[in-house]
Amino acid sequence: MKKIDAVFEGGGVKGIGLVGAVAVIEENGYTFENVAGTSAGAIVASLVAAGYKAPELKQILEQQDFRQFMDKDWEDKIPVVGSLISVIHEKGIYEGNFFETWIRDLLAKKGILTFKDLIIEECKDNPQYRYKLQVIASDLTSGRLLVLPGTSEDDWNYLRNTFGIEPDDLEVAKAVRMSMSIPFFFEPVQLKNKKDEPHYIVDGGVLSNYPVWLFDSNSSDPAWPTFGYRLVASDLESEQDQPNEVNGPISMLKALFSTMMEAHDGRYMKSATFVRTIPIPSAEVKTTEFDLSEEKKMVLYQAGRKAAEKFLANWDFEKYKQEFRAKQPPSRTKEVWTEANISA
Numbered sequence: 173m174k175k176i177d178a179v180f181e182g183g184g185v186k187g188i189g190l191v192g193a194v195a196v197i198e199e200n201g202y203t204f205e206n207v208a209g210t211s212a213g214a215i216v217a218s219l220v221a222a223g224y225k226a227p228e229l230k231q232i233l234e235q236q237d238f239r240q241f242m243d244k245d246w247e248d249k250i251p252v253v254g255s256l257i258s259v260i261h262e263k264g265i266y267e268g269n270f271f272e273t274w275i276r277d278l279l280a281k282k283g284i285l286t287f288k289d290l291i292i293e294e295c296k297d298n299p300q301y302r303y304k305l306q307v308i309a310s311d312l313t314s315g316r317l318l319v320l321p322g323t324s325e326d327d328w329n330y331l332r333n334t335f336g337i338e339p340d341d342l343e344v345a346k347a348v349r350m351s352m353s354i355p356f357f358f359e360p361v362q363l364k365n366k367k368d369e370p371h372y373i374v375d376g377g378v379l380s381n382y383p384v385w386l387f388d389s390n391s392s393d394p395a396w397p398t399f400g401y402r403l404v405a406s407d408l409e410s411e412q413d414q415p416n417e418v419n420g421p422i423s424m425l426k427a428l429f430s431t432m433m434e435a436h437d438g439r440y441m442k443s444a445t446f447v448r449t450i451p452i453p454s455a456e457v458k459t460t461e462f463d464l465s466e467e468k469k470m471v472l473y474q475a476g477r478k479a480a481e482k483f484l485a486n487w488d489f490e491k492y493k494q495e496f497r498a499k500q501p502p503s504r505t506k507e508v509w510t511e512a513n514i515s516a
Contacts, residue, residue: 180213187212192476195226221305276345308376
């Protein structure tokens with residue numbers, strides 16, 4: 173049995189490509205230990221952590237009409253100005269309630285409610301690997317990257333001291349809802365701090381769309397690798413080559429966030445070699461293309477499969493450790509854990 177950790181990048185509806193890649197990884201005998209994700213990546217990671225296999229994930233996404241995620245309140249239904257009123261008043265066009273119920277129900281079918289249900293027993297005393305799932309979100313109020321429930325005592329104490337939430341008690345569906353709250357599209361999740369002041373929590377991609385470093389240990393000889401699943405433009409061309417239409421304040425806000433998300437870390441990714449990254453082409457699909465056709469869903473899924481097949485054909489864990497881990501500086505983890513608990 174071959175173990176891996178996995179980190180899934182965000183990308184809105186393009187996340188279907190992640191499922192195609194997961195399918196190939198499973199078919200090649202790999203099992204997931206710790207998983208993490210941002211936005212759409214958080215959705216896939218949470219379902220993988222809950223125990224869903226790739227064929228189940230494919231069926232779920234094939235049957236789901238993503239337009240249902242665009243649930244509106246009464247303000248949004250006012251002709252012409254409704255969306256603008258919603259952005260000003262509620263800080264987002266769509267409610268996000270349908271999505272939260274949807275993901276909660278899926279998790280519940282596998283017996284998952286809170287992060288307590290995702291504790292890895294043999295790693296329960298190791299903050300970095302205690303929970304099978306980590307979800308990335310952004311606290312706009314404090315300007316802080318949120319790793320939920322957290323991979324360190326500092327992460328846990330932030331939840332406890334700021335919001336009075338114990339990491340074990342944090343609801344998984346709520347954390348995923350935070351991570352997928354694309355600014356201006358979905359209303360941010362409001363968490364009250366101990367002073368009863370609201371913190372606005374949005375899409376993790378605002379601060380870190382691809383935290384492939386999350387499970388890195390200090391070991392130069394990790395027991396298993398981390399595979400990163402990243403959604404990229406075809407042939408390294410920016411999706412911004414496809415112009416965003418701007419004809420009013422709402423389209424301006426959408427274009428602003430789309431530009432930020434699609435170009436996030438793009439320059440860095442183009443100039444670096446990430447031998448543990450599975451790059452999944454998705455240039456013809458926009459992050460917020462919720463009216464995605466069945467044909468495009470299948471194109472994305474197949475792109476993920478092909479990308480994973482190509483990656484595995486060239487993957488050599490021993491070579492990776494020699495070239496990239498032997499001289500690697502210490503990660504953010506402050507302690508070296510036993511070999512049984514160490515992953516890449």
